[in-house]
Amino acid sequence: MDMVQNTEKVEVVSGNKSAAYGAYVCSPDVIGIYPITPQTSVVEDLTQFIADGRLDAEIVEAEGEISAMASVIGASAGGARTFSSTSSMGLFFMFDSYIMAPLYRLPIVMVNSNRELLPPNTVACSHQDIMEVIETGWIHIHVENCQEILDAIIMAYRIAEDPEILLPVDVCYDGFYLSYLREPVNIPSIEAVNNFLPTQDRPTLGGPNNVFSCIYCGADQEMAELRYRQQDAMEKSKEKLEQVEQEFAQHFGRSYGGQLEEYRMEDAEIALFCMGSHAGTARVVVDQKREQGIKVGLVKLRMFRPFPQERVLTALKNVKALGVIDRSVAFGWKGGHLYRELRSALYGHGLEIPMADYIAGLGGHDITIPLIERVVDETKGIAEGKQYQEITWLALE
Amino acid sequence: MAIDQYLRKRFFPHIWCAGCGHGIVLNNMLRAVDQLQINQNEMVMVSGIGCSSRISGYVDFHSLHTLHGRALAFATGVKMSQPNLTVICPMGDGDALAIGGNHFIHACRRNMDLTAIVMNNRIYGMTGGQFSPLSGTGITATTSPQKTIDREFDIISLSLASGATFVARTTAYHYKEITNYIKEALQHPGFSVVEILSQCPTHFGRRNKQGDATEMLQRYRQNTTSIGSEAKQKNPELIERGIFRQETAPEYCAEYAELINRAQQS
Numbered sequence: 001m002d003m004v005q006n007t008e009k010v011e012v013v014s015g016n017k018s019a020a021y022g023a024y025v026c027s028p029d030v031i032g033i034y035p036i037t038p039q040t041s042v043v044e045d046l047t048q049f050i051a052d053g054r055l056d057a058e059i060v061e062a063e064g065e066i067s068a069m070a071s072v073i074g075a076s077a078g079g080a081r082t083f084s085s086t087s088s089m090g091l092f093f094m095f096d097s098y099i100m101a102p103l104y105r106l107p108i109v110m111v112n113s114n115r116e117l118l119p120p121n122t123v124a125c126s127h128q129d130i131m132e133v134i135e136t137g138w139i140h141i142h143v144e145n146c147q148e149i150l151d152a153i154i155m156a157y158r159i160a161e162d163p164e165i166l167l168p169v170d171v172c173y174d175g176f177y178l179s180y181l182r183e184p185v186n187i188p189s190i191e192a193v194n195n196f197l198p199t200q201d202r203p204t205l206g207g208p209n210n211v212f213s214c215i216y217c218g219a220d221q222e223m224a225e226l227r228y229r230q231q232d233a234m235e236k237s238k239e240k241l242e243q244v245e246q247e248f249a250q251h252f253g254r255s256y257g258g259q260l261e262e263y264r265m266e267d268a269e270i271a272l273f274c275m276g277s278h279a280g281t282a283r284v285v286v287d288q289k290r291e292q293g294i295k296v297g298l299v300k301l302r303m304f305r306p307f308p309q310e311r312v313l314t315a316l317k318n319v320k321a322l323g324v325i326d327r328s329v330a331f332g333w334k335g336g337h338l339y340r341e342l343r344s345a346l347y348g349h350g351l352e353i354p355m356a357d358y359i360a361g362l363g364g365h366d367i368t369i370p371l372i373e374r375v376v377d378e379t380k381g382i383a384e385g386k387q388y389q390e391i392t393w394l395a396l397e
Numbered sequence: 398m399a400i401d402q403y404l405r406k407r408f409f410p411h412i413w414c415a416g417c418g419h420g421i422v423l424n425n426m427l428r429a430v431d432q433l434q435i436n437q438n439e440m441v442m443v444s445g446i447g448c449s450s451r452i453s454g455y456v457d458f459h460s461l462h463t464l465h466g467r468a469l470a471f472a473t474g475v476k477m478s479q480p481n482l483t484v485i486c487p488m489g490d491g492d493a494l495a496i497g498g499n500h501f502i503h504a505c506r507r508n509m510d511l512t513a514i515v516m517n518n519r520i521y522g523m524t525g526g527q528f529s530p531l532s533g534t535g536i537t538a539t540t541s542p543q544k545t546i547d548r549e550f551d552i553i554s555l556s557l558a559s560g561a562t563f564v565a566r567t568t569a570y571h572y573k574e575i576t577n578y579i580k581e582a583l584q585h586p587g588f589s590v591v592e593i594l595s596q597c598p599t600h601f602g603r604r605n606k607q608g609d610a611t612e613m614l615q616r617y618r619q620n621t622t623s624i625g626s627e628a629k630q631k632n633p634e635l636i637e638r639g640i641f642r643q644e645t646a647p648e649y650c651a652e653y654a655e656l657i658n659r660a661q662q663s
Binding site for chain 2: 033034035036037040041043044047051061063064065090093119121
């Protein structure tokens, strides 16, 4: 393997260790943690880095996720670069403090190892946990492989700490499929990351005139202005991700398409739309179907929040039918979250693309090549005008 | 009745590592239930998350496998709605006293007739051996490669200070005491805490050079003694076993029923 630029070493590591390395090369000051499967080894690795004298950071092993995030909020409010990690029910126990981080406009970076909810008792993968917190004001970036975990964390700090953004970022990767999968990962040197990610001076939350120090904010213009600015920063983060990716590519020689990746979409008549580790499987299916002469492409969504509506519209403008693969259920709505978002994003923009939603991969059910082949075949049928079912639960068929 | 009558065999083999103390606790907990002749249909087991909490899946009682640290909070609801049922909560040390610490002290304070079993192995076992608030100082764990500096809770002192009306401690080595104390706890009309030191050879023992399960059990024999024993006077380092408190006080569900009575009569 060629040594990619600014790589200190290539190491075969799990997704969790890649996340730990991602945090490590960004030199966080304070890390707040609590054990929960399947992310726990992230913090074990970080603890080891500190014990070995390689990382100068404080670790708070809290008495629960809510205090882990609270400690990180306190540290970030004081100007520290911070990191955290959780999953599933831990994310929900963290919720009280999780939701405060974007309201405080704190550039916290954390990872979520996507996992099912309880009950029934399972620790397996799905996107159900992270989808329950999509409207909290956190920026959510989903990744496909172990390298992308590390790279996304480095980019996440750049976006989070940008003076125009100042929002927390959650880098989301599929539990088990990535958390414990080992792949060769290019690990950049701390010096190279320092060049890419300079320490930013930013306002801290202290001081008598800061609105967050006040005991009460009335139902007046000030509140609306705070919320408006926060929403505005979220919108700006879409373009910021594109810029940061370009710079990242210059520094490290890797890029992922920004808000989303279009794979073989140039002349695609039908498309798959998905997010997460199974995008890798979908890529293989697209290649196979292309060999059979089917003009299929893949849109891999990376940024779920804010939702990249403009990029989605551009990517899908020539598509005749769309097969959406959802790894979560939007309870109370017919399909999954990706499907719901797409319906909303396309509405009113002249893109009346027929689309079918496939709910798959719940409880760690593998989203296999045959399953995705079926999605492609049925999507091709939709493009040809065949009747189709709007929502299909693949595991139940 | 044989003990295996109380087991849901379809969930076996269990997940515990070879040498884990939790199986000893399960066995002797079931002996206590058997000796008291409690109807299985009147037993409710509520547990949180962790190695210890898996017990609720293995026993053929009504059972709720809930959230990490929240067994007592869920159990409070169960007991309030069905005060005639016997409610027992097996918990781990991290489960009961880290993430669930707040529920624990408030359950002690209310004195509702629940039985809390804290299986204290001083480590988060299920997630791979992170230190817990019961690990104490100088302990090697996956999150403390340079040993812990965090002081530990004393479950007994915490329970007594928080108002629990039955408080006992024993170890996985002293299995007969497990049965006896759980029997006493189940019969006690108030909030009961039974701390059981339970060995985790996989994560705690291995990392802290305490030997295998047998050696860890021997250690429980050597470093514990009965409350107020001569040995304790000679060696204050010994951990005391026994019943630290057993006294009656107004029980929450009874008081609540009385309150409803008064309100309806007035």
